[in-house]
Amino acid sequence: MDPPAIPHITQGFYPLFNIIETYSRHVLNELASLAEILPSMSNVDKKRSILDWLLRSRTYTIRLLILARWIHFSPLVHRCIDVVAFLQGQKFCYQNLVHVLQTIRYQMSFARLRNADLLTALDLLSTGTNVRLLNAPSSRTYVLPRNEISTKQVLQALRTINMILRIRLDLHEVIPSPFRKFVINNGRCTFTVPNEFSVSMTTNSQDPTSNTSSFQWFVVDFNFLLPSYSSTPSKFKQLVEHHVNEQIALRLAEQNPILPLVYNIIHKFCVFQQLNILSQEAFQLSRQSWLGHLRTVYEENVSQIRLYYWPQFTTRKDGKVVPSNHSICICTETQDTPALERILSTRKSNCDYEHVNLKARWYHDEEVETISLDASASTQALLLKVTKMHARLILGQIQKELHPKIFSELTDNELKIRLFDHDIIVKVNSVSGRLVLLRSNSPLSPPRYLRAAEKNIALSSQSASQILNRLYFFCIQTELTEVALCADLISVQGYISFPELAFTKKLWRRSDDLLWILAFNVETMDWSAKLANFAGQIVFSQAIFTTEGNLNIESFHRLAYLLEIQSLLYHAQRACYERRIPFECISTPSKALTENNYTPFVRTGSLSISMPTNNADLCPLVFIRAHDSMIIFEGRIMHRPPFKVEEETFGTCTINWKKGRFTMHATKFNDFENFWNRICKVLSLSKTTCFDVDLFTLRFVDFTYLKQYKFRVSITNDGAFSIYFFDPESPFQLIAHYLKNIFADNAYDMQPLKIIMDRTKGVLEAQKMGYTVLARSLREYRILFSPRQGIQVSLNRFGCLLQDIYSLVTPAVKSEYSQNPVQPWEPCQWLSSVWEGDLGDDELNGQVEASPELHLLKTMKTADLSAIIKKILSIPRKY
Numbered sequence: 001m002d003p004p005a006i007p008h009i010t011q012g013f014y015p016l017f018n019i020i021e022t023y024s025r026h027v028l029n030e031l032a033s034l035a036e037i038l039p040s041m042s043n044v045d046k047k048r049s050i051l052d053w054l055l056r057s058r059t060y061t062i063r064l065l066i067l068a069r070w071i072h073f074s075p076l077v078h079r080c081i082d083v084v085a086f087l088q089g090q091k092f093c094y095q096n097l098v099h100v101l102q103t104i105r106y107q108m109s110f111a112r113l114r115n116a117d118l119l120t121a122l123d124l125l126s127t128g129t130n131v132r133l134l135n136a137p138s139s140r141t142y143v144l145p146r147n148e149i150s151t152k153q154v155l156q157a158l159r160t161i162n163m164i165l166r167i168r169l170d171l172h173e174v175i176p177s178p179f180r181k182f183v184i185n186n187g188r189c190t191f192t193v194p195n196e197f198s199v200s201m202t203t204n205s206q207d208p209t210s211n212t213s214s215f216q217w218f219v220v221d222f223n224f225l226l227p228s229y230s231s232t233p234s235k236f237k238q239l240v241e242h243h244v245n246e247q248i249a250l251r252l253a254e255q256n257p258i259l260p261l262v263y264n265i266i267h268k269f270c271v272f273q274q275l276n277i278l279s280q281e282a283f284q285l286s287r288q289s290w291l292g293h294l295r296t297v298y299e300e301n302v303s304q305i306r307l308y309y310w311p312q313f314t315t316r317k318d319g320k321v322v323p324s325n326h327s328i329c330i331c332t333e334t335q336d337t338p339a340l341e342r343i344l345s346t347r348k349s350n351c352d353y354e355h356v357n358l359k360a361r362w363y364h365d366e367e368v369e370t371i372s373l374d375a376s377a378s379t380q381a382l383l384l385k386v387t388k389m390h391a392r393l394i395l396g397q398i399q400k401e402l403h404p405k406i407f408s409e410l411t412d413n414e415l416k417i418r419l420f421d422h423d424i425i426v427k428v429n430s431v432s433g434r435l436v437l438l439r440s441n442s443p444l445s446p447p448r449y450l451r452a453a454e455k456n457i458a459l460s461s462q463s464a465s466q467i468l469n470r471l472y473f474f475c476i477q478t479e480l481t482e483v484a485l486c487a488d489l490i491s492v493q494g495y496i497s498f499p500e501l502a503f504t505k506k507l508w509r510r511s512d513d514l515l516w517i518l519a520f521n522v523e524t525m526d527w528s529a530k531l532a533n534f535a536g537q538i539v540f541s542q543a544i545f546t547t548e549g550n551l552n553i554e555s556f557h558r559l560a561y562l563l564e565i566q567s568l569l570y571h572a573q574r575a576c577y578e579r580r581i582p583f584e585c586i587s588t589p590s591k592a593l594t595e596n597n598y599t600p601f602v603r604t605g606s607l608s609i610s611m612p613t614n615n616a617d618l619c620p621l622v623f624i625r626a627h628d629s630m631i632i633f634e635g636r637i638m639h640r641p642p643f644k645v646e647e648e649t650f651g652t653c654t655i656n657w658k659k660g661r662f663t664m665h666a667t668k669f670n671d672f673e674n675f676w677n678r679i680c681k682v683l684s685l686s687k688t689t690c691f692d693v694d695l696f697t698l699r700f701v702d703f704t705y706l707k708q709y710k711f712r713v714s715i716t717n718d719g720a721f722s723i724y725f726f727d728p729e730s731p732f733q734l735i736a737h738y739l740k741n742i743f744a745d746n747a748y749d750m751q752p753l754k755i756i757m758d759r760t761k762g763v764l765e766a767q768k769m770g771y772t773v774l775a776r777s778l779r780e781y782r783i784l785f786s787p788r789q790g791i792q793v794s795l796n797r798f799g800c801l802l803q804d805i806y807s808l809v810t811p812a813v814k815s816e817y818s819q820n821p822v823q824p825w826e827p828c829q830w831l832s833s834v835w836e837g838d839l840g841d842d843e844l845n846g847q848v849e850a851s852p853e854l855h856l857l858k859t860m861k862t863a864d865l866s867a868i869i870k871k872i873l874s875i876p877r878k879y
Contacts, residue, residue, distance in 0.1 A: 304331030310433035392430030401465030487556035575669035731764030762866025
């Protein structure tokens with residue numbers, strides 16, 4: 001006959017085909033997700049994401065390769081597993097057989113026969129009857145009657161017992177508090193203590209009112225309700241029932257309550273059984289998952305277990321490395337009855353029983369903490385709970401010793417150290433107690449420097465906080481340098497010292513050997529723009545307000561842009577300081593860091609300056625900001641033009657006349673200063689009352705003189721003035737190039753121009769009468785009648801001089817009556833007429849004073865020069 005086949009074990013095995021298929025599907029999904037997010041990343045982030053994915057995939061691929069290679073040896077391993085399982089099954093059968101034989105042996109002891117009854121045997125053998133046995137007193141007592149008990153009798157007996165038990169418990173018996181919940185059925189009372197045990201008791205007494213020594217209780221059934229037991233072993237049942245019944249029989253004479261005694265015995269048994277289960281679990285953990293990190297000591301004398309965890313963990317005290325002695329002590333503890341329970345104690349809920357419970361004491365750092373245990377507690381759960389609490393203490397101590405400027409957050413089981421756009425996560429391994437350093441954006445593949453820091457913390461004599469402080473600053477410096485290089489920024493040293501890092505560009509060096517530096521303070525996590533010289537002295541420093549965001553190339557470009565803006569603002573400040581123009585820095589608005597409707601310049605602040613001006617129509621307060629490598633000036637104009645002009649553009653300047661605002665973009669402060677002078681001149685000219693203003697812009701102002709002569713005063717780029725008359729036949733075209741010099745002394749007053757035009761109007765109108773008028777300056781004119789005849793008009797502050805041109809060109813001769821030369825001259829007809837007072841107008845005759853000896857006529861300042869010249873020119877002349 002062939003031996004039976006060894007059964008094949010398949011439980012717990014997973015097909016390799018399914019593993020490969022699942023892994024391939026997982027890799028395909030990750031690649032698809034990576035392909036979707038890579039286009040939106042920078043080059044550095046793309047490389048990091050691809051590297052993280054490769055590292056994660058490499059780990060799983062290596063495991064898959066090991067499985068694929070191991071499959072060549074798997075048939076032998078499977079055969080060995082089947083053989084071992086078969087042998088263990090046979091071993092279990094033999095052990096079960098031994099236990100069954102022991103049970104039979106124990107039960108057969110109660111089935112022993114009495115000694116042989118020789119008299120009865122002789123009667124049976126000799127007479128064939130047992131008369132002597134039937135008539136014996138013992139037969140009437142012990143021999144059962146021949147009549148069988150009916151079902152009704154059984155039910156009636158059970159109801160009687162139930163009634164006796166109910167009366168006994170309700171009226172006479174002392175019931176401990178844990179036995180308050182009980183059920184009476186089938187002639188027995190079942191007491192249940194949750195998560196511990198249930199015990200069934202009955203009685204053979206007929207009188208429920210008898211005293212304690214007469215009322216007999218005995219246990220008929222017992223079951224464990226501990227979570228670790230699915231069913232109660234029979235050996236425990238028999239042991240508990242036998243022991244409790246013996247103790248009940250011994251205590252009858254003492255007349256003490258029986259139920260508290262039963263509870264005390266069984267409850268202690270359950271507590272010690274639970275302690276035994278915890279010790280077995282502890283020994284199993286110390287040999288398996290906690291091997292080398294857990295030491296278990298069972299002390300039988302005091303019935304307690306000591307669990308020494310993290311034996312390789314060390315602490316530092318007074319600069320010395322001290323081995324740890326962390327332990328958990330699990331023991332039984334008898335507590336005093338609580339006062340409230342004693343006050344509320346009654347016969348049906350009595351407190352006179354032993355309050356024995358399991359307690360766990362946690363010894364750490366010369367302190368003791370008590371941890372409560374319930375019936376469902378396991379050794380591994382207790383260890384994880386304690387190590388989690390211990391890890392929180394360690395992380396909390398590390399957080400206290402970290403640099404005060406390092407932002408960290410302590411959660412339930414980890415310490416997060418904020419580092420730009422990600423976190424360094426510090427955890428404590430629950431099994432070994434070693435610190436574990438992870439990176440939030442790549443938790444499965446921490447960088448090499450984090451693994452080196454883990455090893456350094458485990459082996460170095462320095463504290464973990466000191467190493468983490470150095471690691472934090474090292475990570476900041478490394479990441480900033482890497483990203484700065486990608487953003488065309490270089491790290492410089494020698495200008496500023498730690499804890500600040502400096503970055504700059506070649507274009508940021510000024511002509512005076514000063515260098516703009518983008519500085520980052522690793523302690524305060526703040527950015528600033530600094531201007532330093534070659535000796536490292538900071539000439540200027542301004543904070544740059546930034547919001548939270550990812551540290552990438554774009555953010556560095558943004559910071560560089562803000563520094564360039566700040567350099568422009570600094571240029572404006574220096575220009576104001578040199579010109580003694582009051583200025584004030586306006587800080588960043590508080591909402592600029594949280595709202596998006598603020599323009600970029602507010603993050604670096606702005607300036608407000610007070611420009612010099614005497615014009616009330618121009619607000620002296622000007623705001624300066626910078627944007628796109630330009631300095632932006634903004635101000636207010638109070639004057640509103642009477643004509644319809646809403647907006648005007650002049651170069652890089654825009655003026656909204658309707659709203660009264662101007663905005664100018666410039667690279668230098670001098671450009672704005674020129675613009676300011678121009679707008680001051682324009683507004684001053686436009687407010688004059690000497691002429692009628694037709695139109696004014698930043699380039700020119702149009703006037704009307706005497707409602708007839710229209711001219712334009714233009715302002716050139718160098719700030720000079722030019723005058724242009726629209727009518728080409730206007731008499732003032734002759735002196736237009738002289739009139740622009742009038743504004744050299746006072747650029748904001750039109751009165752001198754009005755006076756000159758009033759005084760020269762009559763002289764210049766000679767052109768309309770057909771005469772040739774020559775202007776040597778604004779004070780001297782000649783009206784020619786012929787090449788050698790004419791009138792010279794000279795204007796002065798007192799009036800006007802009219803002189804014959806012929807007298808000026810005639811040579812002088814000596815008189816025989818005088819030594820002085822005398823110019824031979826014969827007065828012309830127009831001069832003779834004036835001497836004779838023949839101007840045809842008494843008012844004009846009164847304004848003229850003749851000087852024949854000087855060959856000229858004088859007029860007062862208030863004289864009507866135009867009328868006089870017209871009158872003179874209308875006199876007939878004869879040459």
